Amino acid sequence: xxxxxxxxxxxxxxxxxxxxxxxxxxxxxxxxxxxxxxxxxxxxxxxxxxxxxxxxxxxxxxxxxxxxxxxxxxxxxxxxxxxxxxxxxxxxxxxxxxxxxxxxxxxxxxxxxxxxxxxxxxxxxxxxxxxxxxxxxxxxxxxxxxxxxxxxxxxxxxxxxxxxxxxxxxxxxxxxxxxxxxxxxxxxxxxxxxxxxxxxxxxxxxxxxxxxxxxxxxxxxxxxxxxxxxxxxxxxxxxxxxxxxxxxxxxxxxxxxxxxxxxxxxxxxxxxxxxxxxxxxxxxxxxxxxxxxxxxxxxxxxxxxxxxxxxxxxxxxxxxxxxxxxxxxxxxxxxxxxxxxxxxxxxxxxxxxxxxxxxxxxxxxxxxxxxxxxxxxxxxxxxxxxxxxxxxxxxxxxxxxxxxxxxxxxxxxxxxxxxxxxxxxxxxxxxxxxxxxxxxxxxxxxxxxxxxxxxxxxxxxxxxxxxxxxxxxxxxxxxxxxxxxxxxxxxxxxxxxxxxxxxxxxxxxxxxxxxxxxxxxxxxxxxxxxxxxxxxxxxxxxxxxxxxxxxxxxxxxxxxxxxxxxxxxxxxxxxxxxxxxxxxxxxxxxxxxxxxxxxxxxxxxxxxxxxxxxxxxxxxxxxxxxxxxxxxxxxxxxxxxxxxxxxxxxxxxxxxxxxxxxxxxxxxxxxxxxxxxxxxxxxxxxxxxxxxxxxxxxxxxxxxxxxxxxxxxxxxxxxxxxxxxxxxxxxxxxxxxxxxxxxxxxxxxxxxxxxx
Ligand code: NOJ
Numbered sequence: 046x047x048x049x050x051x052x053x054x055x056x057x058x059x060x061x062x063x064x065x066x067x068x069x070x071x072x073x074x075x076x077x078x079x080x081x082x083x084x085x086x087x088x089x090x091x092x093x094x095x096x097x098x099x100x101x102x103x104x105x106x107x108x109x110x111x112x113x114x115x116x117x118x119x120x121x122x123x124x125x126x127x128x129x130x131x132x133x134x135x136x137x138x139x140x141x142x143x144x145x146x147x148x149x150x151x152x153x154x155x156x157x158x159x160x161x162x163x164x165x166x167x168x169x170x171x172x173x174x175x176x177x178x179x180x181x182x183x184x185x186x187x188x189x190x191x192x193x194x195x196x197x198x199x200x201x202x203x204x205x206x207x208x209x210x211x212x213x214x215x216x217x218x219x220x221x222x223x224x225x226x227x228x229x230x231x232x233x234x235x236x237x238x239x240x241x242x243x244x245x246x247x248x249x250x251x252x253x254x255x256x257x258x259x260x261x262x263x264x265x266x267x268x269x270x271x272x273x274x275x276x277x278x279x280x281x282x283x284x285x286x287x288x289x290x291x292x293x294x295x296x297x298x299x300x301x302x303x304x305x306x307x308x309x310x311x312x313x314x315x316x317x318x319x320x321x322x323x324x325x326x327x328x329x330x331x332x333x334x335x336x337x338x339x340x341x342x343x344x345x346x347x348x349x350x351x352x353x354x355x356x357x358x359x360x361x362x363x364x365x366x367x368x369x370x371x372x373x374x375x376x377x378x379x380x381x382x383x384x385x386x387x388x389x390x391x392x393x394x395x396x397x398x399x400x401x402x403x404x405x406x407x408x409x410x411x412x413x414x415x416x417x418x419x420x421x422x423x424x425x426x427x428x429x430x431x432x433x434x435x436x437x438x439x440x441x442x443x444x445x446x447x448x449x450x451x452x453x454x455x456x457x458x459x460x461x462x463x464x465x466x467x468x469x470x471x472x473x474x475x476x477x478x479x480x481x482x483x484x485x486x487x488x489x490x491x492x493x494x495x496x497x498x499x500x501x502x503x504x505x506x507x508x509x510x511x512x513x514x515x516x517x518x519x520x521x522x523x524x525x526x527x528x529x530x531x532x533x534x535x536x537x538x539x540x541x542x543x544x545x546x547x548x549x550x551x552x553x554x555x556x557x558x559x560x561x562x563x564x565x566x567x568x569x570x571x572x573x574x575x576x577x578x579x580x581x582x583x584x585x586x587x588x589x590x591x592x593x594x595x596x597x598x599x600x601x602x603x604x605x606x607x608x609x610x611x612x613x614x615x616x617x618x619x620x621x622x623x624x625x626x627x628x629x630x631x632x633x634x635x636x637x638x639x640x641x642x643x644x645x646x647x648x649x650x651x652x653x654x655x656x657x658x659x660x661x662x663x664x665x666x667x668x669x670x671x672x673x674x675x676x677x678x679x680x681x682x683x684x685x686x687x688x689x690x691x692x693x694x695x696x697x698x699x700x701x702x703x704x705x706x707x708x709x710x711x712x713x714x715x716x717x718x719x720x721x722x723x724x725x726x727x728x729x730x731x732x733x734x735x736x737x738x739x740x741x742x743x744x745x746x747x748x749x750x751x752x753x754x755x756x757x758x759x760x761x762x763x764x765x766x767x768x769x770x771x772x773x774x775x776x777x778x779x780x781x782x783x784x785x786x787x788x789x790x791x792x793x794x795x796x797x798x799x800x801x
Pocket of ligand 1: 109110134164208261341342559
């Protein structure tokens with residue numbers, strides 16, 4: 046059955062007629078009071094002032110991209126005073142934002158306030174776990190709260206716009222930015238993206254503690270070939286429609302996200318920034334997006350390197366025509382757009398459309414009522430590091446931890462144990478803040494050692510080996526220690542004398558993030574050697590992993606009895622780790638991304654398309670590796686608890702062609718309370734487009750006391766049971782569906798149902 050059919054050819058023909066009739070111009074019709082204010086203001090603006098609104102400059106201290114040669118401060122000040130700058134990024138602090146804002150408000154002819162953007166990615170000053178870690182909580186309320194607190198602190202520092210959430214789905218752990226997203230799954234990623242937008246924007250965007258959110262990077266950036274940042278993306282429309290687009294669309298439909306950022310990559314051979322199909326046809330056309338689109342840092346200019354624009358002027362022309370409304374640090378609009386309009390190469394209505402969108406968000410934020418509403422130093426002092434924020438960061442950190450292995454109840458530990466702690470990261474107060482922590486104060490995380498101290502644990506500590514040598518400043522490449530094993534001797538002595546060894550190993554916080562791709566996914570440096578050396582003298586090891594991406598810890602999984610995935614958990618890291626290690630908190634996190642056994646398996650993800658030769662088979666002709674299992678090390682959705690859950694009584698009831706109810710009973714059969722993420726996966730067995738082997742289509746996190754049973758009921762509608770074809774038509778086809786409900790993407794109770 047076809048529930049939404051749009052003939053793309055007819056649509057494209059109508060679009061073409063529309064564009065011809067309108068002389069390739071863009072029109073939007075004012076609808077409410079804000080639109081009226083926008084129109085009044087627009088009518089007073091010169092062309093130069095309009096183009097100014099479409100220009101964003103970086104501040105003067107931090108850069109989050111390559112600094113262009115034009116970036117001299119004196120010129121920027123003059124441009125702001127002339128009304129040629131609509132926004133700034135990387136300016137923060139109530140006092141500093143007020144100073145910059147007053148240049149625009151007091152000196153420019155119309156006094157239009159600027160909007161101040163910043164990468165508020167996982168907390169602002171109080172740092173929360175990196176987004177990938179938060180996603181492991183599957184706790185939407187907690188994630189929304191984390192974004193809410195990020196917004197409260199950022200807005201207290203004068204900011205009113207975050208470049209978050211990143212809703213790029215990614216299946217490639219080599220890509221450093223997986224730390225910034227919600228992992229490999231579209232369904233989970235959509236829910237989390239919506240929660241984050243709601244957290245940032247709150248119920249009232251005009252309040253002084255809410256900020257505009259930005260769904261990024263539109264679109265496909267998470268599929269950079271070979272996991273290399275900024276690399277080519279090339280894939281079919283079925284994947285765009287079913288995997289990449291849904292979190293973006295959900296951010297609009299379910300959370301009214303105010304802005305979008307386009308991406309560095311090409312889509313079907315056209316850079317996203319100049320991609321009319323993405324920005325005008327899909328985003329602003331089909332999806333009816335009313336907010337504005339910002340380019341990524343210098344992505345307009347980079348089209349020259351792509352070989353898509355012949356000059357900066359050409360880049361300006363292409364990007365404005367494609368619907369990229371604000372230019373971040375390309376200097377393309379500010380330098381060329383006025384002339385392009387005057388020369389008749391760009392219709393002024395396109396500029397008007399962009400400016401309307403930008404002004405609208407500024408009005409919605411209340412910047413015209415009070416441009417300094419976010420610039421209150423008293424509030425700044427009160428809100429930054431507020432005790433409630435710190436408590437919430439600790440709660441989120443605990444919820445983000447995933448127990449990967451716990452043989453023979455190695456964990457929880459007892460304080461009476463003789464414990465040796467080994468690993469450079471255990472004593473690190475900076476790395477756990479993770480990447481994208483521009484506003485964080487250096488060295489403000491509670492280290493693992495500090496967490497153990499606060500918990501009253503006796504232990505001996507040796508570093509074992511330095512993880513990185515040299516500077517670890519935000520913009521530097523990290524120098525990983527691959528030679529210095531001089532600390533091994535002390536570590537082995539400590540391990541020999543201990544009953545249990547807690548090894549804190551993994552990646553530095555700056556090993557992941559933008560431009561931090563890795564070709565290897567093992568423990569960096571000499572850490573693997575250290576682990577194996579320690580194992581030779583004491584096998585009773587608890588491995589605490591700190592990392593911003595899935596790692597190939599296959600050896601550890603085969604040897605070490607207990608493994609705790611502790612990511613980079615932010616300000617409260619040490620307390621969270623201590624509470625989990627000693628059983629005060631029962632871990633409940635589930636992996637939002639598959640862990641490969643070997644980097645050669647990447648991209649590896651649970652919801653692969655069905656092939657024609659599913660295995661395993663008794664002969665050679667099926668998809669597998671000769672030298673490695675085709676299975677993941679830990680599948681998507683996987684995570685253990687200190688208690689056990691039993692799934693029984695799966696019931697499926699087909700209520701109508703569009704409604705199916707699936708119920709399951711979950712019982713806590715262990716001896717302590719715990720939380721479980723009950724996951725539902727669906728598989729459409731025969732369809733007009735090949736469907737994945739399974740797809741997450743529902744989950745619920747429940748808390749159970751020992752012996753308690755809870756019945757969880759999922760309602761499936763066409764939203765869960767349908768799919769997009771390669772033309773973007775949403776289809777729901779009758780036939781047989783397989784359903785699985787369980788504790789991860791591989792284990793669960795299964796049944797089938799038929800939709801007539
Ligand atoms: C480049 C990144 O790709 C983007 O996500 C970020 O928001 C901007 N730089 C601004 O820092």
